[in-house]
Amino acid sequence: MPPDAPSHPMAPFAIRRDGEAVPERLRGAVAAIGNFDGVHRGHRSLIARAVGAGRPGAVVTFEPHPRDYFRPADPVFRLTPEPVKLALFARLGLDGAFVLGFDAALASRDAASFVALLADELALSGVLIGHDFHFGRGREGTPDLMGELCRRRGLDCTIMPAVTEGTEPVSSSAIRAALQAGDIAEANRLLGYRWFVRAEVRHGEKRGRTLGYPTANMRLPDDCRLRHGIYAVRARVGEAVVDGVASFGRRPTFDNGAPLLEVFLFDFSGDLYGQTLDVEFVGWIRGEERFDSMDALVERMNRDSDEARRMLEVDRVETMIEASTQGDRA
Numbered sequence: 026m027p028p029d030a031p032s033h034p035m036a037p038f039a040i041r042r043d044g045e046a047v048p049e050r051l052r053g054a055v056a057a058i059g060n061f062d063g064v065h066r067g068h069r070s071l072i073a074r075a076v077g078a079g080r081p082g083a084v085v086t087f088e089p090h091p092r093d094y095f096r097p098a099d100p101v102f103r104l105t106p107e108p109v110k111l112a113l114f115a116r117l118g119l120d121g122a123f124v125l126g127f128d129a130a131l132a133s134r135d136a137a138s139f140v141a142l143l144a145d146e147l148a149l150s151g152v153l154i155g156h157d158f159h160f161g162r163g164r165e166g167t168p169d170l171m172g173e174l175c176r177r178r179g180l181d182c183t184i185m186p187a188v189t190e191g192t193e194p195v196s197s198s199a200i201r202a203a204l205q206a207g208d209i210a211e212a213n214r215l216l217g218y219r220w221f222v223r224a225e226v227r228h229g230e231k232r233g234r235t236l237g238y239p240t241a242n243m244r245l246p247d248d249c250r251l252r253h254g255i256y257a258v259r260a261r262v263g264e265a266v267v268d269g270v271a272s273f274g275r276r277p278t279f280d281n282g283a284p285l286l287e288v289f290l291f292d293f294s295g296d297l298y299g300q301t302l303d304v305e306f307v308g309w310i311r312g313e314e315r316f317d318s319m320d321a322l323v324e325r326m327n328r329d330s331d332e333a334r335r336m337l338e339v340d341r342v343e344t345m346i347e348a349s350t351q352g353d354r355a
Contacts, residue, residue, distance in 0.1 A: 219259075277314070
């Protein structure tokens with residue numbers, strides 16, 4: 026599930042979009058700037074600095090993702106679509122987010138004009154950017170230029186180094202590559218939390234009921250490039266978190282249709298149609314396969330469920346040990 030919320034009470038998370046007045050509680054904010062797809066460990070190092078700056082802490086982010094604007098025929102695999110990204114921001118102690126619509130007008134702003142927007146329209150007092158952040162028309166703005174333009178405008182500017190894993194920087198592209206390979210462990214390690222999707226449960230063909238595996242069926246965004254296969258998962262159902270096993274793919278045994286996420290929740294009964302679930306991915310079990318008979322399919326589903334239960338129990342124990350170790354260090 027998403028990173029835990031801070032223990033201290035928070036005021037409602039404010040979201041300011043184009044054309045709206047800046048909420049009073051965000052005036053003079055220090056803002057981390059970026060796309061923040063995934064809200065991964067590197068992103069959260071920026072966000073933590075914004076939260077701890079002693080002034081309102083915010084993010085400036087862009088929707089749609091700039092690549093979707095420049096290359097609409099080849100949309101980026103979004104790790105965190107906008108509603109999920111904003112939900113993650115709200116759990117990290119920020120006061121709010123400035124969501125800038127990425128359109129022709131924004132894309133055509135030069136570097137100086139973009140910084141003027143930050144100072145005048147958004148009323149920021151400071152910004153935090155990553156070491157590789159580029160901005161303005163044709164990506165003309167470099168981190169050093171951001172620093173110089175901010176000084177002219179009286180804004181504080183902090184340029185943060187990359188967060189690395191070994192010798193490689195933590196990046197959204199590396200996480201996407203891991204998910205496309207089915208390497209959930211690597212993706213979750215780089216994210217710093219378990220990757221999850223949020224979707225509405227829809228009516229399906231109801232084949233799972235006849236096989237003894239009734240599933241909650243969800244369509245994921247068309248840009249999702251998660252590897253087709255079987256996963257150990259957990260789903261948030263209301264206030265409960267329920268273990269399960271999931272298939273994402275085209276169902277080659279039946280119809281080779283559009284990709285669908287089908288989640289079987291262990292020891293659960295209830296009507297989920299129309300509900301929106303968060304489903305987090307804990308482990309990879311196997312790739313999608315075609316079976317020659319229903320008996321062979323059910324036998325493999327039984328083994329998949331056993332393996333998912335094992336993975337989830339190991340994950341639960343490891344999480345408890347990690348939490349206990351962190352408590353000892355505190």
